[in-house]
Amino acid sequence: xxxxxxxxxxxxxxxxxxxxxxxxxxxxxxxxxxxxxxxxxxxxxxxxxxxxxxxxxxxxxxxxxxxxxxxxxxxxxxxxxxxxxxxxxxxxxxxxxxxxxxxxxxxxxxxxxxxxxxxxxxxxxxxxxxxxxxxxxxxxxxxxxxxxxxxxxxxxxxxxxxxxxxxxxxxxxxxxxxxxxxxxxxxxxxxxxxxxxxxxxxxxxxxxxxxxxxxxxxxxxxxxxxxxxxxxxxxxxxxxxxxxxxxxxxxxxxxxxxxxxxxxxxxxxxxxxxxxxxxxxxxxxxxxxxxxxxxxxxxxx
Amino acid sequence: xxxxxxxxxxxxxxxxxxxxxxxxxxxxxxxxxxxxxxxxxxxxxxxxxxxxxxxxxxxxxxxxxxxxxxxxxxxxxxxxxxxxxxxxxxxxxxxxxxxxxxxxxxxxxxxxxxxxxxxxxxxxxxxxxxxxxxxxxxxxxxxxxxxxxxxxxxxxxxxxx
Numbered sequence: 001x002x003x004x005x006x007x008x009x010x011x012x013x014x015x016x017x018x019x020x021x022x023x024x025x026x027x028x029x030x031x032x033x034x035x036x037x038x039x040x041x042x043x044x045x046x047x048x049x050x051x052x053x054x055x056x057x058x059x060x061x062x063x064x065x066x067x068x069x070x071x072x073x074x075x076x077x078x079x080x081x082x083x084x085x086x087x088x089x090x091x092x093x094x095x096x097x098x099x100x101x102x103x104x105x106x107x108x109x110x111x112x113x114x115x116x117x118x119x120x121x122x123x124x125x126x127x128x129x130x131x132x133x134x135x136x137x138x139x140x141x142x143x144x145x146x147x148x149x150x151x152x153x154x155x156x157x158x159x160x161x162x163x164x165x166x167x168x169x170x171x172x173x174x175x176x177x178x179x180x181x182x183x184x185x186x187x188x189x190x191x192x193x194x195x196x197x198x199x200x201x202x203x204x205x206x207x208x209x210x211x212x213x214x215x216x217x218x219x220x221x222x223x224x225x226x227x228x229x230x231x232x233x234x235x236x237x238x239x240x241x242x243x244x245x246x247x248x249x250x251x252x253x254x255x256x257x258x259x260x261x262x263x264x265x266x267x268x269x270x271x272x273x274x275x276x277x278x279x280x281x282x283x284x285x286x287x288x289x290x291x292x293x294x295x296x297x298x299x300x301x
Numbered sequence: 302x303x304x305x306x307x308x309x310x311x312x313x314x315x316x317x318x319x320x321x322x323x324x325x326x327x328x329x330x331x332x333x334x335x336x337x338x339x340x341x342x343x344x345x346x347x348x349x350x351x352x353x354x355x356x357x358x359x360x361x362x363x364x365x366x367x368x369x370x371x372x373x374x375x376x377x378x379x380x381x382x383x384x385x386x387x388x389x390x391x392x393x394x395x396x397x398x399x400x401x402x403x404x405x406x407x408x409x410x411x412x413x414x415x416x417x418x419x420x421x422x423x424x425x426x427x428x429x430x431x432x433x434x435x436x437x438x439x440x441x442x443x444x445x446x447x448x449x450x451x452x453x454x455x456x457x458x459x460x461x462x
Contacts, residue, residue: 041422071421149453193450
């Protein structure tokens, strides 16, 4: 566990910052919603929300669901802005995803990881920011998590996330082998509608340290298999609560890396907008445990 | 799915049937007045109670049909249909599925939707229309989902496009 902190007040402050960021993204909503006239007809929240890496899923873990609400005859998707405020850092992630015929999902995310005062302590200057681009693709292999309610077969998808960290020299100096890396994953999602429950399991093959923010590879340059899990309870058509866990690699010698988990509330008042707020514990990131406020807005079409 | 051809008229998608059926499938109704082939999803009357019993279903289906006519995605399938008859049949179907004291005598889903060219989006639009009418009549969301879960597999017979 990290150092003791002033809990309630600091979390409250972090949540209000996160909300402000999400409100900014909301301003872009009307423009984006009018982009395509064709409707996307899948049911509310059945595309998940946008993960911090851009793929459709929860907040931390991609799901087998294809982002947006497009059916097998339609194209769906959206743009998103996510703000995570940790005690020592903050992360902004923005980008978009597109779901084509409920089969293929393409996504892009740009992440800005602000080192705040840790930057100064490392001699990089306060507010030094590590930027990373994540290019993602996901293909639904089989199954339909929503329609196949009389079958135990989940919806299954495979995906790839290619990550390009702008600070390759810096992350190498911290012990990473590379500033670029590619994650591969397989996800299985099942909605037990009669119980109003969603389950997802993802297996990720990765070399990333701290999602790639601290580069790829470390003590060795081997891929590791890391599981991720999500569960969500559907409270209404528009509202879901849930929890996620994501294991990470812990391959850098300079600092221990823990798993991450979150508990979230996702709200979709309409097809073209969803708001997720979460309490996320990202585990130790170099200087201590990063218990965080997380807010994310997706504006879809 | 080897059994799908045997799946008899289940539920929701019957609403997409403009020409309602005769009582040809009456043989499928057993002595208790329940179809052996409908997916009866409970063994007590509590679920149906959450829909207001049979009278509640009648009100929900009235709203449901209004919603279907109001939505341009579903309107073409219903505007020139015998709406009263379809509503009656839906009430019977849902009532049977929830172990109510009812009998259903409609056609199979496959028969009913052959050649109608229903696509996935239209199927989901119908589910939404049903959810909205159930919300309006105060059916708890978890009870709604139990019904929708029983109806969802009908997509195999209904969606043909």
